Amino acid sequence: MDKGRRNFFRLFAAGSLGAGLSPVMAANLANLTARQPTATNIADALKYPRNENSMPGRYPGRVVRIVDENSIAEDVIQEDAVYEMLEGGIKNLTEETDTSRAWRQFVSPGEVIGLKVNPIGGKLLSTSHALVKSVISQLEQSGIPKEKIVIFDRRMQQLLDAGFTPGNYPGITIWGTEHVDESGSYYDEKGKLYSLSRIDRDWHYWADCEMDYDDYMLPFMVNQGKYSYFTKIVTRQLDKIINLPIMKNAGASITLCLKNLGYGVITNTSRLHSTLWAETSAQVCAFPPVRDKVVLNIADGIRGCYDGGPGANPQFFTDYRMLLLGTDPVAVDTAGYDIIIGKRIEMGRQAGFADVGLRQMLLAEELGLGIADRERIDLRTAGR
Amino acid sequence: MRLSVAVLILCFFSWTLTAGDMPVPTREDMPGSDIVREEVFVGGALWGLINGGADLYYEYGFDRMALQEIEWQGEEFRLELYRMKSPGAAFGVFSVSVHGCEVGGPASTGDCLNRFQYQLYSGNYYLSLINYSGSDKARELSVDIGSIVASASGDIRVDLPGLFRQDMFKEIIDEIKMIRGILGLQNALPHLASLYEGLEDYTVWYIELEDTEGKTEILLTETGDYFDINASDRFELRLGKAGFTAGRKNNRILAVRSAAGREQDNEILRLIPAG
Structure with a gap:
């Protein structure tokens, strides 16, 4: 917008027509009633006792922001640089001098470790292979063999499209709840969705809202109704989870640690978007299979976006050239929020920080999952 | 081009x-x-x-x-x-x-x-x-x-509301946004999303400009058949509380919020036909 624009309305006043508008009448402000919140079963989640691994984990409020200007060269993400960033970040977070000892604060030999990536942006803007391969390499050095590592997400096809294939990750299990076979079908020979055998009906997120899905949508939702079931990979198969989101906006909010988990481990999610977007991101993380297994969050900010998320539009890509590490997903998200929304403001995509964008973090803080209060976040910045 | x-x-x-x-x-x-x-x-x-x-x-x-x-x-x-x-x-x-x-x-x-x-x-x-x-x-x-x-596909354009077809908007019309629900608002106009919470069936046309007296926002809300008429009053109250000056004509609610204050808003509302 041209800041020096002449007085817009006065210039045209002479030629304008009468308004024909009725003024809005003043009324009693008491009529402004708050919308009733949609009911969920979050109270059930809070009944389960916490343990030593429960969010926010070993280091509540601590976030390591590690930056390397050399992490991208000639438009290509540099795996060697990312490896070093990860190594520096994990040591800083744990205050260990030895990389393996740092990782062993979170994982142990014999455990099955899941890497929750975000492949929605396909080959353009998903969790980078440079980061995932660096994590795998450092896990192996810390005593976790490849056969105990699983890369997972809700959607198998997106994992494959983004390059999370057995060919690229030999020896690593690639697992999608919404499984698709080699012919591209989501249904087995009996006409049953593969995904139905991959969900755990003993664990559910209930919310008092529902939506009808057509035949095209059902394979991606798995079921309809008021129940969203947790995927078996988190309830039964994994011992620990390392959360690897990518730094993206979602409108005026972000899709980072909480969102990557909240919407990535349950079925029947579309019904939740319009009225329970922030609640779902926070509340699903409060259920024990997530709360007690996610021991580390590493937000991939080597290349992210500030608009167009969670999709991938190159015009909005930006090279943040950083990783954010923490055991506390709420603190990592709050730090990431300031960076991503700050970029949106800098680029003119929104006027200022809007409270609505922080809601998922504030709700998660209320649930004891971490710290959203910036005054209490220990943000450590390192790098070159 | x-x-x-x-x-x-x-x-x-x-x-x-x-x-x-x-x-x-x-x-x-x-x-x-x-x-x-x-x-x-x-x-x-x-x-x-x-x-x-x-x-x-x-x-x-x-x-x-x-x-x-x-x-x-x-x-x-x-x-x-x-x-x-x-x-x-x-x-x-x-x-x-x-x-x-x-x-x-x-x-x-x-x-x-x-x-x-x-x-x-x-x-x-x-x-x-x-x-x-x-x-x-x-x-x-x-x-x-x-x-x-x-x-x-026929190279077919949409007709903007008459209000925005006036010459006065010619230079800034490319700033216009059209939104039809809360997700669009949260994406494009997050600072206004709370005004529409709980409402359904509306179309929002929004344009923002800056002149020598500061920023002015013009918000035209067209309500549909399923828009809750009782919610209409609530919506207009929210507009007022947020600093907008508003007027209604049939199914259109036009609201203005300018840096210069309500006197200027009223002046603007008088200048703009709602049609």
Whole structure:
């Protein structure tokens, strides 16, 4: 917008027509009633006792922001640089001098470790292979063999499209709840969705809202109704989870640690978007299979976006050239929020920080999952 | 730019309706090209491709989307052509998706070109064409491909509300945004989203300008048949509380918030016809 624009309305006043508008009448402000919140079963989640691994984990409020200007060269993400960033970040977070000892604060030999990536942006803007391969390499050095590592997400096809294939990750299990076979079908020979055998009906997120899905949508939702079931990979198969989101906006909010988990481990999610977007991101993380297994969050900010998320539009890509590490997903998200929304403001995509964008973090803080209060976040910045 | 290129393209290329009768380009339209992937996503299937990103399209009214991955003259493109349920829906998605147009603009030309993306709307269609290199050549080819789509879909524009067709808006009309639900608001106008909480069936037209006296926001809300008339009062109260001065005519609520204050707002409301 041209800041020096002449007085817009006065210039045209002479030629304008009468308004024909009725003024809005003043009324009693008491009529402004708050919308009733949609009911969920979050109270059930809070009944389960916490343990030593429960969010926010070993280091509540601590976030390591590690930056390397050399992490991208000639438009290509540099795996060697990312490896070093990860190594520096994990040591800083744990205050260990030895990389393996740092990782062993979170994982142990014999455990099955899941890497929750975000492949929605396909080959353009998903969790980078440079980061995932660096994590795998450092896990192996810390005593976790490849056969105990699983890369997972809700959607198998997106994992494959983004390059999370057995060919690229030999020896690593690639697992999608919404499984698709080699012919591209989501249904087995009996006409049953593969995904139905991959969900755990003993664990559910209930919310008092529902939506009808057509035949095209059902394979991606798995079921309809008021129940969203947790995927078996988190309830039964994994011992620990390392959360690897990518730094993206979602409108005026972000899709980072909480969102990557909240919407990535349950079925029947579309019904939740319009009225329970922030609640779902926070509340699903409060259920024990997530709360007690996610021991580390590493937000991939080597290349992210500030608009167009969670999709991938190159015009909005930006090279943040950083990783954010923490055991506390709420603190990592709050730090990431300031960076991503700050970029949106800098680029003119929104006027200022809007409270609505922080809601998922504030709700998660209320649930004891971490710290959203910036005054209490220990943000450590390192790098070159 | 768009029309002249479209005429040129029609002279040299043919086009056919493919991909489920979607006006996508064919190999014949792009000599020497290779379409390495072509899929159509109908109804809820868009969720399978872009997850929650699909909700914005559903909110406006989505029918189907054709996806192509194209290789042409050494450049790679990702074409997404959305068929929406109305021209208004196509324009709305377009208006909140464009930013920093180097060439074109939402309302004036109906297309928008920048380094990595070419976007346009025409009739019920919204096109997003991404190129991966950002080169000049890729951008030129993007416009060629877009012109094929524009021509094949009739190059039809949407009528803006009469209010915004006045000369006074001519210079700033490319800033206009059209929104039809809370997700669109949260994406494009997050600072106004709370005004519409709990409301349904409305169309929001928004434009912001800055003159010598500061920023002015103009917000036109058109309510539909299913808009809760009782909620209307509540909405107008929220407007007032947020510093807007508002007036109503039939199903239109026009609100103004200017840096100069309510006196100026009233002056502006007097100057603008609501029609």
